[in-house]
Amino acid sequence: MRVHFIAIGGSAMHNLALALHDKGDVVTGSDDAVFEPSKSRLEAAGILPMEMGWFPEKINKEIDAVILGMHAKSDNPELLKAQQLGLRIYSYPEFIYEHSKQKTRVVIGGSHGKTTITSMVLHVLNYHGISVDYLVGAQLKGFKNMVHLTDDNDFIVLEGDEYLSSPTDLRPKFHLYQPNIALISGIAWDHINVFPTFENYVDQFRIFIDKITNGGILIYNEEDNVVKEIVEASEKPIRKIAYNTPEYSLSKGKTYLETPDGAMPIEVFGDHNLNNLAGAKWICQNMGVDEVEFYEAIASFKGAAKRLEKIAETSSSVAYKDFAHSPSKVKATTQAVKKQYPEKKLIACLELHTYSSLNSEFLSEYDGALTAADIAVVFYSPDAVAIKRLEEISKEQIEKAFNREDLIVFTDPVAFKTFLSQTSFEDSVLLLMSSGNYGGLDFDEVKNLLSV
Incomplete structure (x- = not known):
């Protein structure tokens, strides 16, 4: 498949470009500026644009898909050319959904904690040699890229961002994924330039719940009163699983998680991270990892980049x-x-x-x-x-x-x-x-x- 990225240098966009390149697709792209680390990573893969700027001549009918980044404007010359030629234009999340329509989609959403929970889940799966497609908002130790796509894996694990999809698609990204298994970690007003009131922001999570496939699973943090209220009020025909912060203790600067087999030392700390861990455990258990296997793997999780x-x-x-x-x-x-x-x-x-x-x-x-x-x-x-x-x-x-x-x-x-x-x-x-x-x-x- 031939794929062209408009605004290829973004954090998410360049990782998707690398994932498709690794998968064997022919990837091209443009941007008006590309900064590190995107620049070096794209250059190493041989897909860094030769010149900065927008070049409509790059757009032709041989391109199978155009992926439009948030950095691009609605009057972008390459976008206008793609529209003129009638090419298939995707926002980032639209493309991810199109890729994963036949997979079991696991989407972790929330105002906070979603990167850490997604990272915990991927760490556990990787520890046990379970291969999945994924999209996560931070670089993880042991993982080459922040995005990985295949034609063969049964599961895809997605960090569900509530920000807008593209300049021409103003829906929050996580509204497009239609999860089979979903999680909401917490709701605290954010992105006020897009969601001017708290109620308007909360509505996005109500819509997210409604997008879960019928018969799907919603895992939620019942210690967050807003989350608890909207989940319990939802009449969506799904299974609801509540979680809360597990018991733990501190000794000499070390955190010990209480498990059925006794206290277990872990590398992360803080109530919020222990709460995240509880959510990650339920995700993993619904992906076929039992409790003992989860504890064995999570003991070595040191956190995602820039998260404590x-x-x-x-x-x-x-x-x-x-x-x-x-x-x-x-x-x-x-x-x-x-x-x-x-x-x-x-x-x-x-x-x-x-x-x-x-x-x-x-x-x-x-x-x-x-x-x-x-x-x-x-x-x-x-x-x-x-x-x-x-x-x-x-x-x-x-x-x-x-x-x-x-x-x-x-x-x-x-x-x-x-x-x-x-x-x-x-x-x-x-x-x-x-x-x-x-x-x-x-x-x-x-x-x-x-x-x-």
Whole structure:
């Protein structure tokens, strides 16, 4: 099959391009800019565009499918040419569904935890040599790409993102997958540029439930009141399985999960991650992995990239980076780290980087999000606010929103780096939470900071 990608450089798009290339399809693509690591990975596969930009002449009737990325605009010259020729144009999730129509589709959704749960499931399956197709939002140890597609595997495991599908398809991605087995981990308002009210956002999950195939299975976190309410209210003819946080204990900085065979040490920590683990267990059990096999495999799971990922450690200090940026994620992550290291000073740094987090009307959602930290720091770039064409926000607004008088706020990346370099991390935990990089922070240098 010949497949052309419009906006091939995106995180999800380039991984799908690599997956199809590995499968033996002929892959081409275009983009106006491709950054690392997409650039090197596409180049190594021989499918990096020779020139940056949009070239309608690349589009011809010999192409079997065009896949349109969110980065492209509705007036993209290549898209217009494809429409003119009557080619089959897919959004990313449309193509994934088309590929998986004859497979058992397992879709993990939720405002938070979906990447970790998907990663846990894939780790367990991989441990036991069970081959599945998959799509996950983070790079996993032991996996070449974030997307893997075959013609032969019976199952496909999908991280169900609620963001929009493409510039010409404004449906949330997870509405298109029509799962046979689904999971909802939690609901906390996000993507306010697309879903202007909380109720509108919750409606997307109601629709997701309605898209589950009749007779399918829905696994849900009953500790989340919103999730519990909409699942129990649904009249969809499906089997509903509730899960909650399992019993565990802490000893000398190690987490022990209570199992039928006694306490078992695990690599991840925090209530939210133990809750994620419970959801992953039910997914695996409904895919044919029994409880004993699940525990055996999950003991070695160290987490997905950027999800409470340990990046440095000395005899008296440790540093983590985490993708947390929404209020619920920030609060859960900060509390988990403090609970894991109760005797250490927690220095929690958060970058406000997304559209929602930089929106003045949304800021109040962060009330109490950093309460568990001993030292709380917020970084944001006024330039990022301007680029997103949002109303300016002040340090005073940030301080008021987080409801913390001693909050330290930085808007200059140099000043933030200076703060880190002049801070003593002895007997401390440094937690860096962001979906960005604090204006150019080299995370590899954090190890040096801790050892000073």
